[in-house]
Amino acid sequence: xxxxxxxxxxxxxxxxxxxxxxxxxxxxxxxxxxxxxxxxxxxxxxxxxxxxxxxxxxxxxxxxxxxxxxxxxx
Amino acid sequence: xxxxxxxxxxxxxxxxxxxxxxxxxxxxxxxxxxxxxxxxxxxxxxxxxxxxxxxxxxxxxxxxxxxxxxxxxxxxxxxxxxxxxxxxxxxxxxxxxxxxxxxxxxxxxxxxxxxxxxxxxxxxxxxxxxxxxxxxxxxxxxxxxxxxxxxxxxxxxxxxxxxxxxxxxxxxxxxxxxxxxxxxxxxxxxxxxxxxxxxxxxxxxxxxxxxxxxxxxxxxxxxxxxxxxxxxxxxxxxxxxxxxxxxxxxxxxxxxxxxxxxxxxxxxxxxxxxxxxxxxxxxxxxxxxxxxxxxxxxxxxxxxxxxxxxxxxxxxxxxxxxxxxxxxxxxxxxxxxxxxxxxxxxxxxxxxxxxxxxxxxxxxxxxxxxxxxxxxxxxxxxxxxxxxxxxxxxxxxxxxxxxxxxxxxxxxxxxxxxxxxxxxxxxxxxxxx
Numbered sequence: 266x267x268x269x270x271x272x273x274x275x276x277x278x279x280x281x282x283x284x285x286x287x288x289x290x291x292x293x294x295x296x297x298x299x300x301x302x303x304x305x306x307x308x309x310x311x312x313x314x315x316x317x318x319x320x321x322x323x324x325x326x327x328x329x330x331x332x333x334x335x336x337x338x339x
Numbered sequence: 340x341x342x343x344x345x346x347x348x349x350x351x352x353x354x355x356x357x358x359x360x361x362x363x364x365x366x367x368x369x370x371x372x373x374x375x376x377x378x379x380x381x382x383x384x385x386x387x388x389x390x391x392x393x394x395x396x397x398x399x400x401x402x403x404x405x406x407x408x409x410x411x412x413x414x415x416x417x418x419x420x421x422x423x424x425x426x427x428x429x430x431x432x433x434x435x436x437x438x439x440x441x442x443x444x445x446x447x448x449x450x451x452x453x454x455x456x457x458x459x460x461x462x463x464x465x466x467x468x469x470x471x472x473x474x475x476x477x478x479x480x481x482x483x484x485x486x487x488x489x490x491x492x493x494x495x496x497x498x499x500x501x502x503x504x505x506x507x508x509x510x511x512x513x514x515x516x517x518x519x520x521x522x523x524x525x526x527x528x529x530x531x532x533x534x535x536x537x538x539x540x541x542x543x544x545x546x547x548x549x550x551x552x553x554x555x556x557x558x559x560x561x562x563x564x565x566x567x568x569x570x571x572x573x574x575x576x577x578x579x580x581x582x583x584x585x586x587x588x589x590x591x592x593x594x595x596x597x598x599x600x601x602x603x604x605x606x607x608x609x610x611x612x613x614x615x616x617x618x619x620x621x622x623x624x625x626x627x628x629x630x631x632x633x634x635x636x637x638x639x640x641x642x643x644x645x646x647x648x649x650x651x652x653x654x655x656x657x658x659x660x661x662x663x664x665x666x667x668x669x670x671x672x673x674x675x676x677x678x679x680x681x682x683x684x685x686x687x688x689x690x691x692x693x694x695x696x697x698x699x700x701x702x703x704x705x706x707x708x709x710x711x712x713x714x715x716x717x718x719x720x721x722x723x724x725x726x727x728x729x730x731x732x733x734x735x736x737x738x739x740x741x742x743x744x745x746x747x748x749x750x751x752x753x754x755x756x757x758x759x760x761x762x763x764x765x766x767x768x769x770x771x772x
Contacts, residue, residue: 269699272698272699272702273698273699275702275705276692276698276699276701276702277698279701279702279705279738280689280692280693280698280701282738282739283685283689283738283742284689286738286739286742286743287682287685287686287742287746289743290742290743290744290745290746290747291746291750293629293630293633293743293747294633294746294747294750296630297630297633297634297637300630301634
């Protein structure tokens with residue numbers, strides 16, 4: 266492989282990583298927004314919610330399943 | 340100061356390649372290639388100028404600190420200090436945090452913990468640690484939940500110190516922090532002193548990149564700003580304030596999501612200087628996942644924008660309050676303009692690289708920037724107490740990390756301008772301090 270070819274390959278690699286990072290950044294941002302919306306629906310953040318449920322004993326099994334599922338997927 | 344010479348080879352390389360690049364552009368090619376090459380050149384010039392200004396003033400501040408260094412004050416010259424710890428649901432970390440505060444090396448101080456209506460056992464854990472001896476005490480209060488600003492104001496009302504140190508309950512401060520920060524207040528014009536924040540949980544790529552960002556981005560910026568005594572944010576994990584100054588401006592305000600930035604700007608507006616002590620360190624837990632990191636940056640971006648825009652009336656006060664006006668323009672540049680320009684320039688460079696024959700030029704620029712980043716990383720590590728292995732992460736920093744952060748900043752800015760509702764969004768801590 267000549268130097269020119271190597272440089273071109275590197276350039277495309279840089280372009281590909283930067284482009285992928287940008288797309289990844291946008292996707293991650295919207296994932297974060299979705300997670301926050303789901304958390305808002307359940308009242309508070311996952312950990313706080315679980316602690317509260319555990320402490321007060323007011324949580325339903327459905328709430329707990331929802332919490333566990335979210336913790337695993339996100 | 341001599342450590343700054345680390346940057347010289349990278350800068351020489353930049354100037355050399357920049358000059359060569361200009362010659363190539365003027366030699367002529369198609370308009371799109373010219374536009375792409377010019378964009379790289381202008382963007383590079385902007386990145387380098389921004390870098391250089393920060394490094395220059397950072398080095399000048401370090402030099403000024405050495406020149407004005409006075410002998411360490413005697414025990415009797417050190418004023419009584421109140422350490423304020425607002426907390427909300429911190430049962431996992433509060434014990435270790437308070438233990439670290441009790442080991443501070445300082446003749447006389449008090450610790451005031453304000454539990455802001457936690458639903459966990461924070462209050463009980465902290466209350467069990469209360470004590471009161473001749474020179475030190477720990478008092479714990481509980482109040483209904485009303486936010487961090489309200490908890491800090493509550494603590495200020497109950498404090499006895501002429502100075503107070505505000506810390507986060509999920510942080511651990513270095514034992515010499517009070518001794519290092521208190522002498523700055525001998526100068527009556529100083530209203531607050533910021534400390535350095537280090538990441539304690541460097542256990543994955545996200546936290547390592549944040550650790551690098553804290554020293555290369557945040558702490559370096561503060562060091563540069565301190566040359567003018569114009570630090571724009573006294574960070575939540577470690578900041579010392581003159582109690583009288585804070586009381587005179589009405590304490591912390593809860594109308595923004597960045598109460599630390601807002602308070603700092605109001606102190607500057609009132610004519611106080613804000614300094615920085617590089618060796619006063621707070622070790623804090625950084626978000627360990629990308630989504631938690633975005634959550635933190637979302638709040639920071641919108642909070643800083645809210646604080647800056649709250650003072651927008653002073654943007655044109657170039658004559659009556661030049662320092663605040665300059666700082667506000669700088670903050671708006673950093674918060675809005677710079678992330679947007681970075682993304683736009685990156686996209687345009689990508690486009691022109693693909694459709695024209697300037698791909699190789701891109702590689703040369705990338706290599707030079709990486710050398711500059713590594714040099715700056717080595718400089719930052721050498722002037723701080725951070726680990727040298729962080730320099731390795733400079734390679735990922737520009738191509739990967741900063742793009743994601745910039746995208747989050749631009750989207751959060753857009754939401755702020757469209758008035759999208761937001762909440763504080765407390766981060767989940769792993770209790771690693």
